[in-house]
Amino acid sequence: METLLTVRELRKTYRRGGGVFSQGTEGARFTAVDGVSFSVSRGETFAVVGESGCGKTTLARMLLRLIEPDGGEIRFEGRDLLTLRGEELRSQRRQMQMVFQDPFASLNPRMRVGEIVAEPLTIHEPGLSATERLARTTTILGRVGLDKDAMPRYPHEFSGGQRQRIGIARALILQPKLIVADEPVSALDVSVGAQVLLLLQELQREFALTYVFISHSLPVVAQVATHIAVMRAGQFLEVGRAEQVLHQPKNNYTRELLAAVPELLRV
């Protein structure tokens, strides 16, 4: 399969402390992502699993350059993302979109759903007529399971699951190639989370999407991933095909994580 995304030796260091209340900790550095390398082929779902503070969210945001890496290389369809500037970066970004964890915080509460979903179009395809924009918005809303009656309404009128669908519609309206999903179901109820996971899988087949899927939950990842990377303290401890990582883990920490998953049935 053709490689879509290649990441080499990606690194991000934050300054720890040094704020108003710190005492003599100035200059201490904290490495959030410590030399991570991987590649993702078209149509794959590459999952990054780890506990809180392991660096998975920093990694996700660096892939879209929402956080600037300190070092390393990101290649998207062969182009070096970190050297792109201005217009080039903007046009590259429409190929890669993000779905966020918290559907309550990630949608502007003062914008109508129609505006939220259509906004990427007004930015990236300003030449589009109002009629065309409306047609594209209605189509993508329908595809994520929302009626066009949703368009004049505000985010607070929707449940968590519906809001996550709105976020997905916004991410998909530019027909990107890559979706980076950061904990897309962890704020949702079980029955609704399952709906969203299945929707993401359907959309992947339909639009030939490639996913980077960030999660703390191995059971969630087991449903969607073709490949799994287990992350701890900024590094990948184990990377492999999903079945192999889940059923023949090589790393002790992976085994520890698997053993801690509460089993539905105590046998």
Next chain:
Amino acid sequence: MSGLLEVCGLTVELPTASGWVRPVNDVSLSIAAGESLGLVGESGSGKTMLSLALMGLLPPGTRVSGEASLATEASMKQLTALSAREWRNVRGGEIAMVFQEPMTSLNPVMRIGAQIEETIRAHQPKLSAKEVKRKAVDSLRRAAVPEPEVRAEQFPHQLSGGLRQRAMIAMALAAGPRLLIADEPTTALDVTVQKQILDLLDGLRRELQVGLLFITHDLGVVAQVAERVAVMYAGRIIEEGPARNVLERPLHPYTQGLLRASPTLKRGMLTPISGAVPQLTALPPGCAFEPRCELRRDECTLAVPGFRIVGSDHAARCILV
């Protein structure tokens, strides 16, 4: 009835713009000393409101009917009829609670030990300062907090999430309550830490013979800690029974659906429940799950189904049982 906690027909009503709603609707359950009951429900099911009712922490303006009684050393206490003063002895002394987010439940500017001492002094005012201090450190040790003397002198922000939750558990159990209510106590924790906390709660329940009401949305977690399971939907308990029966042979279509929608390490087993939880202001006339139920029949819309019992102790509110 020999239970520690006996709840019978408990109903909590809240005023809203569109009339009174019932987040807790005709709920009956019982917990014996040393027993653990897992209360499972999704958001809006009423599980948290039920726990607040049992702690006497309902918001002002709520109406409560039905009975909830707790067996104490001296007598059966009617929780629904306690005055604010009586609640002060029961809360913490007889019934204690552990919340989801330990950081927001702990006082950030008070040392851990001092917070636990406060609880002990409130319920045992005659103890000397030295004894109170010793008891506080003992309770941290019992909650498996390493170096309890050191931790007692620290502030909440100096502890990890897991240690903070241990400190919360220590505080909850410090005054020797008979019933512990744990509301999603591990939801904010990493999975490896979650396992430690679940093991701790399970051990303490057996050792101290406290009744445990464990509230969670996670069926996997409930399988680890509960002897019996009650499933709540739109304010009502819709299924109750031994954990093994409920999780392996669920009777109610909602419980069955919830199990099929819960991700496991096996791939491709996931089936969501269609639709969403109904608004309490617009409940269907019959079974609240009927609009989402794949097995619905015309009769389901006629009336709220009563409990039907299978075997000796497994029951569900469904006409198909």
